[in-house]
Amino acid sequence: MSRPIRVLLVDDEALILRALGRYLRRAGFEVSTAHNGAAALDVVGAAGTPDWVITDVRMPVMDGPALVRALRGDTGPQPHILMITGHSALSDAEVGDLALAGMLQKPIDGRRIVDFIQGHGGA
Amino acid sequence: MTDRITAPASGIRAFLDSLSRDALAARLELALEGARLGIWDWDLRDDSVQFDRRWCEMLGLRHEEVRQSLESWSSRVHPDDIDGCYRDIQAHIAGETDYYENVHRMRHADGTWRYILDRGRVSGHDDDGKPIRMTGTHLDVTAFEEAKRALADKRAQMVQLVRYLPTPVAMLDRELKYIEASGRWLVEFGVGGRDWRGRACTQVLGRYDAVLGDALRHALDGRPSHCDEQPVTDGDGVTTWLRWRVHPWRTAAGAIGGVTVHLEDITADVEVRSKAIAEARLAALGIMAGGIAHEINSPLHVMMIEQGFIREELDRTPVDVDEIRASLATADDALRQARGIVRSMRALLRSGRHGDVPTCMEVSALFADIASLCSAMARALCVQFSVQSPDGLTVRGHRPQVGQILVNLVVNALDAVSGQEDGAVRLCAEEAPDGVLLKVLDNGPGISEADAERVMEPFFTTKPVGKGTGLGLSISRTLAERSGAVLALTRRAEPTEFTLSFPRVEAGAS
Numbered sequence: 001m002s003r004p005i006r007v008l009l010v011d012d013e014a015l016i017l018r019a020l021g022r023y024l025r026r027a028g029f030e031v032s033t034a035h036n037g038a039a040a041l042d043v044v045g046a047a048g049t050p051d052w053v054i055t056d057v058r059m060p061v062m063d064g065p066a067l068v069r070a071l072r073g074d075t076g077p078q079p080h081i082l083m084i085t086g087h088s089a090l091s092d093a094e095v096g097d098l099a100l101a102g103m104l105q106k107p108i109d110g111r112r113i114v115d116f117i118q119g120h121g122g123a
Numbered sequence: 124m125t126d127r128i129t130a131p132a133s134g135i136r137a138f139l140d141s142l143s144r145d146a147l148a149a150r151l152e153l154a155l156e157g158a159r160l161g162i163w164d165w166d167l168r169d170d171s172v173q174f175d176r177r178w179c180e181m182l183g184l185r186h187e188e189v190r191q192s193l194e195s196w197s198s199r200v201h202p203d204d205i206d207g208c209y210r211d212i213q214a215h216i217a218g219e220t221d222y223y224e225n226v227h228r229m230r231h232a233d234g235t236w237r238y239i240l241d242r243g244r245v246s247g248h249d250d251d252g253k254p255i256r257m258t259g260t261h262l263d264v265t266a267f268e269e270a271k272r273a274l275a276d277k278r279a280q281m282v283q284l285v286r287y288l289p290t291p292v293a294m295l296d297r298e299l300k301y302i303e304a305s306g307r308w309l310v311e312f313g314v315g316g317r318d319w320r321g322r323a324c325t326q327v328l329g330r331y332d333a334v335l336g337d338a339l340r341h342a343l344d345g346r347p348s349h350c351d352e353q354p355v356t357d358g359d360g361v362t363t364w365l366r367w368r369v370h371p372w373r374t375a376a377g378a379i380g381g382v383t384v385h386l387e388d389i390t391a392d393v394e395v396r397s398k399a400i401a402e403a404r405l406a407a408l409g410i411m412a413g414g415i416a417h418e419i420n421s422p423l424h425v426m427m428i429e430q431g432f433i434r435e436e437l438d439r440t441p442v443d444v445d446e447i448r449a450s451l452a453t454a455d456d457a458l459r460q461a462r463g464i465v466r467s468m469r470a471l472l473r474s475g476r477h478g479d480v481p482t483c484m485e486v487s488a489l490f491a492d493i494a495s496l497c498s499a500m501a502r503a504l505c506v507q508f509s510v511q512s513p514d515g516l517t518v519r520g521h522r523p524q525v526g527q528i529l530v531n532l533v534v535n536a537l538d539a540v541s542g543q544e545d546g547a548v549r550l551c552a553e554e555a556p557d558g559v560l561l562k563v564l565d566n567g568p569g570i571s572e573a574d575a576e577r578v579m580e581p582f583f584t585t586k587p588v589g590k591g592t593g594l595g596l597s598i599s600r601t602l603a604e605r606s607g608a609v610l611a612l613t614r615r616a617e618p619t620e621f622t623l624s625f626p627r628v629e630a631g632a633s
Contacts (some may be wrong), residue, residue: 012502013421015460018453019428026432026446060507105425109431 004030005117008079009069010040010055020054023110037062041070049074052101052117054082057090065090068098082116084108161261163243165193167216168255172196181239181263183232201228208241216245223257226264238268254447296371296381297343299324311388324384331355331365331386338627342382345371349385353392364393371405399598418464418499422457428452467492481606483628484525486516486552486561493526493550497533501548504541512552518559518625520606525623526612528599532563532621535596537576539567539619549618561623562613569616578612 007029011017017033024031032047034040036059044050053071057064068081080101083090095103101120104112142150155162161178165171168195176186184200191193197446200208204227211409215223223243228236243259282303285292291308295301300323304314312327328335338348349368358364368385429450436447494510501508518525531552540546549564570578579596596610603623614620 014143015422015423015425015453015457016428019432019457021424022446022450022453023428023432026436026443058502058505060502060505082577107420107427109428111431111435 004028004031004048005052007032007052007054007117008040008043009033009048009085010037010053010059010064010082012036012056012059016056020110020113027110027114029114036060037064037067037070040067045073046056049077050079053079054080054084054113057083057085065094065098068100072099080117080120082113126214126309155260159262163196163259163261164246165257165259166245166255167257170194178261181261182237195227199229201230204228210256212243215243216257217473225260226268237263238265240264253562256558290385291387292383292385293323293324293327294381294383297379299328299339299381302381308386313401323379327386328384331367333382334365335367335369335386338367339382339384342369342371343379345379347371352389362390363388394600397602415464415468415496415499417503418495419461421499422461422464425457426454429457464495467495481520482522483517483519484522486518486559487512487514489518489522489526489529490550490552493529493533496530497537501537504546506537506540506543506546506548508537508548508550510550513554516552516554517628518561518608519628520608520625521602524602525606525608528623529561529563530600531596531625536563536565536567536619536621540565543567558624558626559628561625562620564614564618566589566618569619570612572615575612575615579610 005028007024009017009020009024009031010033011020012035012062014077017035020029021033032050034043037055038061040053040055041062047073053067055064055067063069064083068083071079071081074085076089078099081098083095083098083100083103084106085103086106090098104116139147139150141456153177155177159177159181161181162173163178164173171191171373172193172195173191174186174189174195179186179189190363197205208225208227208307211220211225212223214220221244223241226238227241229239231237240262241259241260243257245254245256246258247254249255249258283304285294286306288305289307291311293301293304293308301314301320304319308314309319314322314327324631328339332388334350334353341348347368347370351366353365353367354362355365364389366385368383370383371379372381372383374380405568432450433447436442490510494508498508529550533548536548537546540548543566545566547566550562551564552559552561554560579600600610608623608625610621610623612620613622
């Protein structure tokens with residue numbers, strides 16, 4: 001592995017960001033976090049497109065699908081996107097439209113995320 | 124003659140007897156003129172009738188133009204009245220009545236109908252004793268009849284208005300005897316028979332003397348009183364709720380003629396409302412339980428992540444103890460978050476029974492509890508929810524009920540803005556000159572002027588069927604009153620604002 005896989009975690013729950021962030025860092029990822037879609041776009045703008053965006057669906061200000069649409073509208077390099085869903089799952093059509101790498105249902109531990117990314121071929 | 128008129132007489136009969144025939148005729152003429160009486164004299168054998176000048180003028184006719192026959196009269200009587208006239212005349216001729224008397228309408232020359240009081244008597248018989256003449260008078264009583272009819276109509280209207288009133292009310296005289304009562308009153312209190320008017324109302328008033336005794340005395344002194352909800356417990360410990368109102372009524376001359384009493388057993392309504400309040404509490408609890416489940420899931424999720432992290436860390440060599448410590452610290456924070464939510468729920472929902480005593484509460488603490496219950500729902504609806512309260516602000520009331528009102532308002536506001544791009548709900552507190560205002564604001568579509576007048580009514584809702592009972596606000600208002608607060612819609616739109624205003628807490632009150 002030449003360079004660590006860069007992951008942007010997006011969730012409005014600070015404790016979730018803290019817990020998942022620690023897990024992913026310890027697993028060797030380079031992790032940045034944002035507490036909603038708009039903040040995530042700021043991070044992308046400042047630090048460049050990560051390899052993976054792992055985002056919650058429901059968030060204030062800008063929700064997960066809106067964030068993904070904004071990212072997909074960009075002409076630059078595209079991240080893999082993993083959507084973490086709560087009680088409101090997305091339809092298959094939406095998953096296709098948003099070109100998601102996948103969707104995982106809450107509650108979810110760090111291991112499942114790491115397995116998913118590695119199963120997807122990493123970066 | 125003049126001397127004789129002014130001369131003292133032993134009586135009117137003696138006086139008349141003393142007059143000459145001409146003088147008598149002149150007197151009679153004057154009297155008839157003054158009394159506005161027209162005279163008729165009917166020969167029953169050939170139906171010829173002598174009408175005098177006043178009889179003719181009463182109908183706008185000239186004496187010389189009127190044919191002296193019965194037909195001059197009968198052709199002018201209102202067709203609906205003529206049968207009654209003949210019936211009464213026949214009854215008199217047959218000897219069934221001492222006088223003939225009938226009020227009927229006659230057509231005046233100007234086309235209008237005049238009410239005529241017609242009176243007469245058989246004035247001649249043939250040798251066999253058979254009546255052959257009748258003599259009588261006409262008097263125009265139109266003004267009197269019209270007034271009488273208007274009065275009768277008015278009375279009929281009033282009686283019917285009272286009879287069909289959906290509330291038990293009675294009008295009593297100074298001796299507390301019935302003058303009038305609504306049908307509901309008669310049924311409710313078992314007042315039977317046809318002759319209840321004029322009967323004493325003691326049967327009802329005696330039963331409720333403890334409640335109404337003073338009120339009746341005050342009303343007879345001109346002071347009205349009322350109570351919207353009064354519990355009365357009988358010997359068996361059964362409580363009845365009464366609504367009553369006792370008001371003096373005045374005669375046209377201004378004297379107190381008696382009292383009007385409105386007395387209603389509203390036990391059923393009170394019970395329905397208590398039940399509705401209990402149900403609304405349950406519904407609010409349900410809404411909050413949903414929020415709480417969501418809210419508790421989140422710290423549980425964090426703990427699950429940290430548990431997985433620690434388990435894997437323990438398998439590593441070497442184990443990084445600092446990582447485990449950091450992980451446990453996050454898990455502790457999550458645990459604290461979960462406990463805070465449970466504590467808030469208990470603070471808000473702890474029994475809301477009538478026995479609760481009002482307490483002083485810190486607004487910021489109350490708001491924190493509400494925020495922890497409602498913010499999950501706000502997040503689920505993608506609504507921005509903010510709470511702000513100056514430090515040290517306190518209000519006095521029933522904490523669970525005040526909490527329920529605010530949760531209810533916040534949930535309504537969240538509903539109002541859900542699906543809106545920039546939906547925002549704000550819960551805030553401010554100090555006013557005479558108390559404390561707790562406000563819930565939202566930037567939703569607002570409330571129309573027509574709806575604004577009705578939002579506090581029971582069962583009024585703009586939510587789709589199945590989404591709200593429409594009881595929320597009306598119950599919230601009742602709960603607010605129990606805490607001495609007032610709930611009102613203070614702004615219809617941009618933002619929509621509901622305010623719960625509390626009076627100033629007296630220094631030293633606990």
